[in-house]
Amino acid sequence: MGEYKKAMRRAFPYTVPVLAGYLFIGAAFGVMFADQGYNVLWAVLMSVVVYAGSGQYLATNFFVPGISILQAVFLTLMVNIRHVFYGLSLVDRYNRFGRKRWYLIFGMTDETYSLICTTGVPDDVDEEKFLLSITLLNQLYWIVGTAIGSLTATVIAFDSTGIEFAMTALFIVMFMELWYRRSNRPAELVGMLSAVLCLALFGASNFVLPTMVLMVAVILLGRKKLDRTEADADA
């Protein structure tokens, strides 16, 4: 247990920005779900078993008479399809871990994925325990945020308009942290430009899947220029 305690303590500082963001966007979900008539127990249940930002926002629309399960599954699939690609980029790393890796896979939200990919594991902690700590802490923030939103929805009228910018700011900061290492720059630009192009072509609600496909295509076609594994091996 001591090992996990240490990993938690080392992981905590890296998760603080997610703490700030998740408390608020988790709360926003709690409010939306409360508006549909669901109390705090329901909201917490969702955040424990689903744990997805935009997925849970979307899901608040499913709790109305007439929705079919198939519809709920299809819409959830569309909004979360990008996670297939996140998983693809982590199979090599996670397959070295034990059974607990399934919790890492379950908890692979945008924020957790990005944090895990951009954070170097400190030398004095076990990698698996460190990543489990990050994932667990993030989910706890999400659950607490959800509960706060749900409980206060009817009590306080706090104008939280614009709070969702916390996530934008967090991704900008991660983008910059990667940018400081020159070899990341081409891939970052590929992602950003693919997204801008697909946003212009397909519109705000349908551009993520085409963006992922375009990105992977460019990454595969540009392998000679982009591949760092071989370049690093040569150096």
Add this chain to the structure above:
Amino acid sequence: MLDAVSSLIIIAAVAITTFATRAASFLVFPKDREIPPTVKYIGTILPPAVIGMLVVYCLRSTQVFAYPYGVPELIACLTVIGLHAWKRNVLLSVGAGTILYMVLVQMVFV
């Protein structure tokens, strides 16, 4: 609001579907299967590309062609970039940028 049983069924469907998207690649490449070099290569290049995409994803609903013409987002993003280039303190950059954005959309560009 639906009855409890229907609600639980919907929650289960959303939970299973979400987990399925996250687990799909791990089911295709279980532990004992050799990972092709191409997939390893994608694993090194995709994360920075995804973060580039997520920046755009977060800003996808920005009103560029109508009032307020994306000005609040532009100001807030530049503030985050400036602060982070200057102090490189994640909390400061995210916190100050978010508060500024909230002030802009609630009080300035209304």
